[in-house]
Amino acid sequence: xxxxxxxxxxxxxxxxxxxxxxxxxxxxxxxxxxxxxxxxxxxxxxxxxxxxxxxxxxxxxxxxxxxxxxxxxxxxxxxxxxxxxxxxxxxxxxxxxxxxxxxxxxxxxxxxxxxxxxxxxxxxxxxxxxxxxxxxxxxxxxxxxxxxxxxxxxxxxxxx
Amino acid sequence: xxxxxxxxxxxxxxxxxxxxxxxxxxxxxxxxxxxxxxxxxxxxxxxxxxxxxxxxxxxxxxxxxxxxxxxxxxxxxxxxxxxxxxxxxxxxxxxxxxxxxxxxxxxxxxxxxxxxxxxxxxxxxxxxxxxxxxxxxxxxxxxxxxxxxxxxxxxxxxxxxxxxxxxxxxxxxxxxxxxxxxxxxxxxxxxxxxxxxxxxxxxxxxxxxxxxxxxxxxxxxxxxxxxxxxxxxxxxxxxxxxxxxxxxxxxxxxxxxxxxxxxxxxxxxxxxxxxxxxxxxxxxxxxxxxxxxxxxxxxxxxxxxxxxxxxxxxx
Numbered sequence: 464x465x466x467x468x469x470x471x472x473x474x475x476x477x478x479x480x481x482x483x484x485x486x487x488x489x490x491x492x493x494x495x496x497x498x499x500x501x502x503x504x505x506x507x508x509x510x511x512x513x514x515x516x517x518x519x520x521x522x523x524x525x526x527x528x529x530x531x532x533x534x535x536x537x538x539x540x541x542x543x544x545x546x547x548x549x550x551x552x553x554x555x556x557x558x559x560x561x562x563x564x565x566x567x568x569x570x571x572x573x574x575x576x577x578x579x580x581x582x583x584x585x586x587x588x589x590x591x592x593x594x595x596x597x598x599x600x601x602x603x604x605x606x607x608x609x610x611x612x613x614x615x616x617x618x619x620x621x622x623x
Numbered sequence: 624x625x626x627x628x629x630x631x632x633x634x635x636x637x638x639x640x641x642x643x644x645x646x647x648x649x650x651x652x653x654x655x656x657x658x659x660x661x662x663x664x665x666x667x668x669x670x671x672x673x674x675x676x677x678x679x680x681x682x683x684x685x686x687x688x689x690x691x692x693x694x695x696x697x698x699x700x701x702x703x704x705x706x707x708x709x710x711x712x713x714x715x716x717x718x719x720x721x722x723x724x725x726x727x728x729x730x731x732x733x734x735x736x737x738x739x740x741x742x743x744x745x746x747x748x749x750x751x752x753x754x755x756x757x758x759x760x761x762x763x764x765x766x767x768x769x770x771x772x773x774x775x776x777x778x779x780x781x782x783x784x785x786x787x788x789x790x791x792x793x794x795x796x797x798x799x800x801x802x803x804x805x806x807x808x809x810x811x812x813x814x815x816x817x818x819x820x821x822x823x824x825x826x827x828x829x830x831x832x833x834x835x836x837x838x839x840x841x842x843x844x845x846x847x848x849x850x851x852x853x854x855x856x857x858x859x860x861x862x863x864x865x866x867x868x869x870x871x872x873x874x875x876x877x878x879x880x881x882x883x884x885x886x887x888x889x890x891x892x893x894x895x896x897x898x899x900x901x902x903x904x905x906x907x908x909x910x911x912x913x914x915x916x917x918x919x920x921x922x923x924x925x926x927x928x929x930x931x932x933x934x935x936x937x938x
Contacts, residue, residue: 464643464646465642465643465644465645465646465647465650466646466647466649466650467647467650468647468650469646469647469648469650469651469652469653469654470650470651470653471650471654472647472650472651472654473650473652473654473655474654474655474657474658476651476654476655476658476662477655477657477658477659477661477662480662480664480665481658481661483665483666484661484664484665487665487672488664488668489636490668490672491668491671491672491675491686494672494675494676494679495675497679498675498678498679501679501682503633505682516693517742517807517886520741520742520785521742521804524739524804525771525804527722528771528772528773528804529770529870531774532770532772532773532850533765533784534629535762535774536727536762536766539759541760542840543756543759543840545840546839546840549839551841552840552841552843552844553779553840553841554779554780554781554841555778555779555780556777556778556779557774557776557777557778557779558774558776558782559775559776560650560775562718566659568844569670570844571879572875572877572879572884572895573879573895575875575886576893578795578936579685592874592875592888592893593874594874594875595874595875595876595877595879595886596875596876597876597877597878597914598844602844603875603877604802605875613775618829623769
């Protein structure tokens with residue numbers, strides 16, 4: 464009798480499991496799909512955020528580069544003007560990531576402050592007279608310089 | 624445990640209820656055997672589904688709002704530029720731009736692609752000869768049409784005298800170390816943009832320098848322009864007069880009308896002096912200026928004159 468009852472219960476359980484299985488499978492598949500979609504969305508969002516952060520850094524760098532370009536073009540304009548109306552002649556015009564330096568000649572000594580003032584107005588900072596000496600024939604040789612620190616480059620990183 | 628055998632047959636050692644339970648258990652197992660796979664699968668799903676549900680409920684829907692703000696604030700169009708794939712195409716375009724402006728390209732040395740914060744950059748060293756005004760016109764075009772560069776360092780000098788001993792008037796030799804920033808190829812989902820075309824815009828007006836700037840900045844010295852009145856009367860007098868003389872440094876000397884002058888200064892404060900002039904907080908007086916030094920007379924007699932030389936500091 465016990466054996467019979469057990470058999471009946473076992474069969475009943477088997478049949479019930481068989482009936483339940485499809486709905487659980489459907490629910491499981493839906494959840495798996497939902498999870499996959501969420502994972503994908505998260506990955507895309509992270510990629511977008513990283514992209515935005517890189518772009519932000521690139522824009523920052525672009526701004527610094529633009530500033531340096533603008534300063535350089537403005538200085539060239541000032542030098543050209545000084546060549547025309549102050550008689551400035553350049554023997555060397557150089558710059559690096561530390562400073563700018565010009566070595567030139569002026570027809571008269573007393574006009575170097577004007578040149579210095581014009582350059583300082585153009586930037587990037589106050590220009591400093593490094594040296595000034597009488598030229599062999601006439602006029603004066605002078606060296607003016609200014610600090611020009613390198614644009615800060617965003618910290619190194621790698622793209623995926 | 625032993626089974627007892629007797630004439631009546633086999634006798635179970637357990638009570639009948641226990642035997643019934645055992646039998647029903649065996650029956651239950653036997654009855655479910657045909658659906659064992661389904662039973663196992665259901666059991667597995669019943670464990671898995673709640674775990675999945677809790678995982679989904681626990682994980683954030685998306686990135687944080689702060690990060691989203693950062694994302695939405697970046698217009699991609701603002702960073703339009705050629706991507707790294709075009710670098711090889713760009714250099715010949717740059718070369719044509721230089722030549723189109725009348726400049727001679729002596730050499731062009733592009734460096735390897737590097738990465739700064741994930742963005743490709745590349746240095747290029749240009750050796751160029753030509754007129755300074757032509758270079759200025761070119762750099763303005765470069766800034767307008769291809770604004771993805773910065774200058775790392777440069778040197779411009781007048782071109783050395785030729786074999787005949789005569790320098791090429793206004794010609795300069797230039798070395799420019801540029802750094803270019805490219806668009807990462809992976810970020811450029813769209814087709815690579817066209818390389819820039821150098822040349823003056825119609826709206827730019829004449830590219831040549833204005834007539835009053837036609838004098839070459841790098842020409843031989845000697846041509847004195849007519850100076851404006853302001854330049855003629857410019858004097859230097861400033862806060863340097865308030866410094867103690869020991870803090871002043873000799874910054875320049877020159878001779879004018881047979882009289883030596885000097886520039887004394889500290890940092891950006893400078894003052895031009897000539898013999899007889901008072902200088903410094905202590906009211907020293909300039910005794911003598913020569914090519915090597917300035918000699919200052921102390922305000923009180925009995926003190927030794929102070930000499931300011933090129934090496935700096937009084938002695």
